[in-house]
Amino acid sequence: MAKQNSSVKSLAMPVVAALVFAVLLAGLNVGLGPIIEENQSSQAFGPLMEVMPEATGFELVEVELPETVVGVYKEVSGQGYAVRCAATSQYSEQPMEMTIGIDAEGKICGIKLDVYTESKDFGLEYPQTYVGQDSTLADVGVVSGVTYSSVAFKGAVEDAFAVLIENGLIAEGVKGEDQLLMELLPQLHSGLFLGTVGQYEEMEVSGSMVSAMKAANGSGFAYIMKEGDGSYLAVCNNFGVCKIYDIEGAEVTAEHSALADEAKAHAQSNATSYFDAAKSRFEAMLPGISGVTEVETVGVCNSIVEAVTFQYNGAVHYGFYSRSYGYANEPMDIFIAMDSNGAIAAQTAKELILHGEYFNAYTLDEPSYKAGFKGLTAETWSPDVAAISGATMTSDAMATATEDAFAAFQSIQNGGN
Amino acid sequence: MTEKTSILQKDPLLLLLLGACPALAATADVRAALGMGIMVLAVLLLSGIIAFALRGRLSQGAGFATCVIIVAGCASVMQMLLAAFLPAFYNQLGIYAAIVAVIALTGRFAGGVKEAESMGQAVKTALTIGLYLLVVMVIVAAVREVLGFASIAGVSLDFFESYKISAMGKAPGAYIALAMAAAVVAACGSKKEKEGK
Amino acid sequence: MNQSMFLVLLAGILADNYAIQNFLGVESLLGNGSGAKKALKLGGLTAAVMIPSAAIAWPLQNYVLNNAPYLQTLVFVAIILLVAAVVSKAAKRPFDEGFVLLTVNGAALGLCLTTAQMGFGEAMMTAIGAGVGFALAMAVFASLRERVEDDKVPAAFRGLPVSLLIAAMMSLVLFAF
Numbered sequence: 158m159a160k161q162n163s164s165v166k167s168l169a170m171p172v173v174a175a176l177v178f179a180v181l182l183a184g185l186n187v188g189l190g191p192i193i194e195e196n197q198s199s200q201a202f203g204p205l206m207e208v209m210p211e212a213t214g215f216e217l218v219e220v221e222l223p224e225t226v227v228g229v230y231k232e233v234s235g236q237g238y239a240v241r242c243a244a245t246s247q248y249s250e251q252p253m254e255m256t257i258g259i260d261a262e263g264k265i266c267g268i269k270l271d272v273y274t275e276s277k278d279f280g281l282e283y284p285q286t287y288v289g290q291d292s293t294l295a296d297v298g299v300v301s302g303v304t305y306s307s308v309a310f311k312g313a314v315e316d317a318f319a320v321l322i323e324n325g326l327i328a329e330g331v332k333g334e335d336q337l338l339m340e341l342l343p344q345l346h347s348g349l350f351l352g353t354v355g356q357y358e359e360m361e362v363s364g365s366m367v368s369a370m371k372a373a374n375g376s377g378f379a380y381i382m383k384e385g386d387g388s389y390l391a392v393c394n395n396f397g398v399c400k401i402y403d404i405e406g407a408e409v410t411a412e413h414s415a416l417a418d419e420a421k422a423h424a425q426s427n428a429t430s431y432f433d434a435a436k437s438r439f440e441a442m443l444p445g446i447s448g449v450t451e452v453e454t455v456g457v458c459n460s461i462v463e464a465v466t467f468q469y470n471g472a473v474h475y476g477f478y479s480r481s482y483g484y485a486n487e488p489m490d491i492f493i494a495m496d497s498n499g500a501i502a503a504q505t506a507k508e509l510i511l512h513g514e515y516f517n518a519y520t521l522d523e524p525s526y527k528a529g530f531k532g533l534t535a536e537t538w539s540p541d542v543a544a545i546s547g548a549t550m551t552s553d554a555m556a557t558a559t560e561d562a563f564a565a566f567q568s569i570q571n572g573g574n
Numbered sequence: 575m576t577e578k579t580s581i582l583q584k585d586p587l588l589l590l591l592l593g594a595c596p597a598l599a600a601t602a603d604v605r606a607a608l609g610m611g612i613m614v615l616a617v618l619l620l621s622g623i624i625a626f627a628l629r630g631r632l633s634q635g636a637g638f639a640t641c642v643i644i645v646a647g648c649a650s651v652m653q654m655l656l657a658a659f660l661p662a663f664y665n666q667l668g669i670y671a672a673i674v675a676v677i678a679l680t681g682r683f684a685g686g687v688k689e690a691e692s693m694g695q696a697v698k699t700a701l702t703i704g705l706y707l708l709v710v711m712v713i714v715a716a717v718r719e720v721l722g723f724a725s726i727a728g729v730s731l732d733f734f735e736s737y738k739i740s741a742m743g744k745a746p747g748a749y750i751a752l753a754m755a756a757a758v759v760a761a762c763g764s765k766k767e768k769e770g771k
Numbered sequence: 772m773n774q775s776m777f778l779v780l781l782a783g784i785l786a787d788n789y790a791i792q793n794f795l796g797v798e799s800l801l802g803n804g805s806g807a808k809k810a811l812k813l814g815g816l817t818a819a820v821m822i823p824s825a826a827i828a829w830p831l832q833n834y835v836l837n838n839a840p841y842l843q844t845l846v847f848v849a850i851i852l853l854v855a856a857v858v859s860k861a862a863k864r865p866f867d868e869g870f871v872l873l874t875v876n877g878a879a880l881g882l883c884l885t886t887a888q889m890g891f892g893e894a895m896m897t898a899i900g901a902g903v904g905f906a907l908a909m910a911v912f913a914s915l916r917e918r919v920e921d922d923k924v925p926a927a928f929r930g931l932p933v934s935l936l937i938a939a940m941m942s943l944v945l946f947a948f
Contacts, residue, residue, distance in 0.1 A: 167636040171643045175849050178647030179842055185651065186841045189658040197660035587931045591802055594935075595877045618820070638868045642875060646848035654841055669884045672844045673877045675817050675856040678798040681875075685868055706884075745792050749939035753932040761927040 168256045205230055205239040208258030208267030225313045227254075229320055234468075237261045238321055244313035255284065255307065257317050263327040264291045268314075283307060291330030292318035308354065334388035335367065335381055337404045345402060346392040346458035347561070348376030351482040360427070364419060371427065374480035374488035375462050378424045382416050389413060391420035395428055396455045398573070431463035435478040438492045442503050443469050447478075454573030459561040464569070473497045475482055477565050479487045479558035484511040484550045491558040499566050501538075504530040504559075510551055519547035535563035586706065586759050590752070592679035593707045599670045600750040602726040604696070607715030608708075609663030613652050613674050615704030620648040621684045622700040628689035641684040642676070645740065649675035710759070714751045718742050776896050781899020786948040788906040790877045791941050800912050801934045804829045810913030812872060814906030819858045820874040821905065824851045825898035832887035839933030847883045851875050878905050912937065 199206070202215050215230040218238070222229070227241040234472045237260040258267035268284045286297055297311060309465040321327045326398075332340075343350045349357045349372045357370040357379070367381040367388070380391040389409070393399040399421045401410045410417050452464040452475065460481035467474055475495045480488040490507035504527055510519060529542050543555035590597060593614065600610035604690025613707050625632060632640055653671050664671060674680060682754040683703065690696040719726055724734035741747045789795045799817065803810050818866070827850050836843050855874045859866040882901050886894035915937050921929045 170631060170640045171636050171849070173644040174640050174647065177844060178643070178845055179729070181842045182650055182845065183839070185654050186839075189654050190841075192658040193654065193661075195655065200661065200665060278856065319615065514623070588890055591931050593795050593799055594801055595794050600795060636866075638871055639856070639866075642848060642852060642871060643845075646845050650841065650844045653844065668882055672847075672884055673795065673880055675844050676875055676877055676880045678872050678876070679801070682868075741943075744946075745794070745942040746939045748794070749935045749942060753928070753935035753939065756935060757932040759926040760930070760932065764926060765904055 160336065169394075182254070190500045194262055202230070204241065204256040204269065204271055205258070207269050208256050209236060209239055210267070212239075215239060218324075218326070222319060222320065223316045225316045226320050231326075235261060237266065238326060240317040240320065242313040242317055244309040252449050253310065253313075255313060256312065256353055257287075257314060259317070259321060259327060261327070262291075263318075263321075270310075274386070283310070283436060287314060288427070292327075293330040293332040293336055294318075295333060295336045332356075334404050338381055338388060338390040338402070341390060341402060341404075341406050342379055344406075345390065345400075346372075346377060346379055346394070347411055347557075348372050348374060348394070348458060348460045348480075349379055351486055354486075355562055356482055356486060362423075365416060366419070366423070369423065374460060375429045375431065376460050376480060378420070378427070379485075380423070381418050382420065383522055384413060384416055389416060391416060392458050393420055393424035394455065394458045395431070396453055396464070397421060397425055398456050398458075399424065400458070416540040429462075431478055432465070434490075435463040435465050435476060435492070438467065438490075438505070438507075439467065439476040439494060440503055442492060443474075443494060445469065446474070451571055455565050456568045456571075456573045457561065459564060460557060461561050461565045466563055469494075469502070474502060475566060475569065477562035479561050481557040481561065482550075483554040484548070489551070489554050489558070493557065493559060493562040495562070495566055498534065499563065499570075500534045501530045501559075503527070506555070510545075510548055519545055519551075521545050521548070530559070535567070583652075586763065589679070589703060589706060590710065590759065592682055593677060594752070595673060595677045596670065597707065597711050597752055598745075599673070600667060601711055601715035601718050601748060601751065602722065602743055603719055604667060604712060605663060606666035607711040609656065609660065609667050610670065610674070611704070611708030611711050612660075612663070612679075613656065613667070613671060614680070614707055615648075615701070616652045616655075617645060617648045617674050617680050618683055618700040618704045618736055619643045619697065620651065621680060622696045623693065624648070625684045625687050626693055626696040632688050638681075638685050642681055645680045645684050646675040649753045650682070650731045651709060679707070710755055714755050717749055718751050722747055728753050779893055779896040780900040781948075783897050784904035785945055787900075788904045788945055789881060789901045790849065790905050791938060791945055793881065794877070795881035796876040796905060797938070799873050799876050800876075800909055803909060803913060803939065804916075805913060806917055807910050807914035808834055811906060811910035814909035816858060816862060817874050817876065817909075818872075818902030818906045819862075820851060820855045821879045821882050821902045822898045823858075824854045824879050825882050825894060827854070828883035828887055829891055829894050830881075831913065836887075843884070843887075844880075847880055849873070851879045851883070855925065858939075889925065900913065908941070915941070 176326045205215050206212055210424060212232045213234040216233060218229040218231050220229055225242050225244045230239045232238065237258065240257045240259065243254045245252045248562060253270060254272035255268065255270045257265060260266040265287050268287050270284050273275050277407065292295055294311065294314065294433060343353055349355060349370060356373040358373065360369040360371055362369045365382045367383055370379045371376065375395060377392065377394040382389050382391055388404060390402045391399055399417045400408055401413045403409050403419050432451055439449060440446055446467045446469045449465050449467040452466050455461065455464045460479045461477050462480050463478040465476045467476065474497065477493045479491045479493065481491065483489040489511060493504045494502040496502050510521065511524060533542065538559060540556040544552045596610045596614055600606040624639055624644050649672065656671065674731060683700065688694045690699065720731065721736055721739050724731050724738050742751065778831065781904065790797050790800045796817065803813060828847050831846060832843065836846060852875055855871060856866050864870055878901065882898055886897050916934060919933055924933050927940050
């Protein structure tokens with residue numbers, strides 16, 4: 158009994174101490190609780206306040222989030238939303254983190270790059286070009302030199318808008334016709350793009366042209382043109398073929414022949430001829446060829462800048478000159494010769510690895526690489542043939558050139574369509 | 575002076591051992607070291623005063639358990655005060671702000687202080703131990719932050735950018751830096767002993 | 772046990788080891804002067820306190836303490852003390868200062884604090900991993916420490932400094948995980 162009593166007594170001491178402190182802490186909480194809560198919310202909401210300085214407070218919105226969106230916060234007085242995103246660009250393992258403030262009308266009111274581990278200048282200027290944009294992001298471009306980062310950044314902003322629109326929190330911005338037409342362009346003329354990033358220069362225009370773009374690799378032109386109330390996209394290759402498309406992406410060349418003629422005229426007067434370069438290269442590649450002439454019935458709009466036909470070993474052959482984009486976004490000069498069945502007879506490039514002296518991470522045995530293409534047709538070839546270990550951009554350029562050459566060959570067989 | 579608390583004052587290496595958790599965890603950044611040092615000092619003071627005041631009751635049965643509760647209570651109070659008035663330091667500490675409640679240093683001190691001769695002596699010992707640990711932590715933190723992150727108290731030092739040793743900012747660096755500090759303390763201590771002799 | 776739970780368990784033992792990588796309970800590790808076998812026993816006792824404490828702390832945090840976060844540290848320490856008292860009785864050891872300093876340490880409190888924010892399954896896996904990891908760390912550290920003959924160590928590095936350097940090497944190894 159005595160032992161039990163002393164155990165109970167000894168247990169009492171710590172229990173009493175705990176209770177006393179519990180009461181003390183509860184009392185302290187009355188006074189300090191609000192201060193602590195304010196400190197915690199300003200720490201959590203600090204980045205959010207920076208993009209929406211007039212905000213009175215934020216609350217977390219529970220919605221399903223895509224990969225790039227970390228959190229969606231609603232501003233409590235109805236001023237809009239703040240979205241925190243994290244995006245990884247192709248070259249960096251560390252994600253870049255940003256905070257975007259979108260007002261109640263669906264326009265960006267503030268944007269800040271919080272974490273970015275690459276070039277320092279990117280974070281100060283580029284994000285500010287987004288302020289005032291709505292979900293169409295019509296006037297936003299990408300920055301050369303940090304292309305992959307700006308593409309990733311733009312993607313994250315698009316995802317932020319998508320989350321808000323899908324959950325009915327803001328209204329979707331309406332895209333202008335010009336923007337819709339530009340979005341069609343990568344599919345319609347791949348020669349003007351590397352992936353989704355444009356590789357063209359803008360030209361001065363007049364007449365019914367709103368804008369004109371000249372491909373950096375000489376593979377053709379694209380124009381945004383106006384006729385009546387409508388806007389149209391004209392794409393021209395280097396063979397004098399021009400096609401007109403409306404904002405739905407339907408081909409309407411026949412109905413707008415005047416536009417097609419105007420575009421054709423501009424393209425032809427500004428085009429570069431690659432015939433001489435192609436001729437001398439094919440003559441060097443395949444000794445003994447004769448009768449090199451230009452093929453004009455090529456209806457594809459891709460990286461092919463010149464197509465020729467010639468006699469080789471007593472048979473008709475075709476030669477395609479592609480200027481697809483390689484390392485450092487520079488056009489490569491790739492030459493592919495095919496027989497009349499569309500099987501590759503020979504393939505070469507003026508300089509297989511651009512700026513090879515600057516990096517040596519690739520392994521390449523040139524003769525056997527080139528020989529690997531021989532005899533392949535559109536059905537039997539695969540992009541693995543073009544792969545060069547350690548030189549992804551070159552491999553992609555070679556694969557693109559080969560596929561474009563097959564497409565050009567097919568177009569010739571179809572009479573220029 | 576009590577045997578237990580005088581040991582802490584006379585054997586600085588023992589002090590570093592008992593305070594190893596905060597000395598390792600909160601020394602990646604000078605601000606964290608300052609915050610943690612202030613926490614530990616305040617908890618030592620508060621719990622020392624309370625434990626000394628209750629010394630009569632703490633000799634029985636679950637006396638040490640009561641000391642631990644007292645330390646935990648004081649640590650909770652300090653957490654609230656830090657969170658309210660020094661939030662920048664508090665945020666640097668993370669869960670380690672709460673861990674002060676159970677580090678060996680505060681427990682040992684609270685358990686031993688009841689044998690001090692007077693409240694004044696208890697306070698003096700708490701201050702000595704707390705300040706000593708604070709100084710060591712700040713020095714270790716400065717070395718770790720400069721070598722590990724090329725910054726000091728969050729201000730970046732461009733000169734050290736190319737000499738960064740990332741391990742210094744992580745666990746191995748913490749052990750190594752504290753080991754060096756402890757070796758210096760030991761060397762100074764033995765030098766004093768030799769001079770004394 | 773599915774793969775992600777197994778990884779949580781493994782992380783608690785290795786890559787995220789509480790004593791070595793997170794410095795929680797590191798005083799118990801560094802201050803232990805006994806051999807590997809005894810260290811394993813002591814580590815086991817600590818694990819025996821850590822795991823039930825986490826199991827009790829979890830529902831308390833999620834159903835009660837969410838309304839009074841300022842009581843978290845105090846309540847958790849009280850729970851750990853209670854569990855330590857029970858374990859000391861079960862292990863037939865006196866519930867004295869030494870036992871309390873050994874078992875009521877940063878590892879136990881740190882575990883309760885971190886697992887309180889997780890789902891219950893993940894919390895229990897983390898607790899088991901952390902407990903096992905702590906015991907193993909104590910045993911390995913003691914074994915390594917035994918091998919260092921203090922006479923061969925420079926005077927300034929004897930004792931705590933060389934113990935810290937051993938812990939540094941253990942930490943480097945665990946980084947590989």
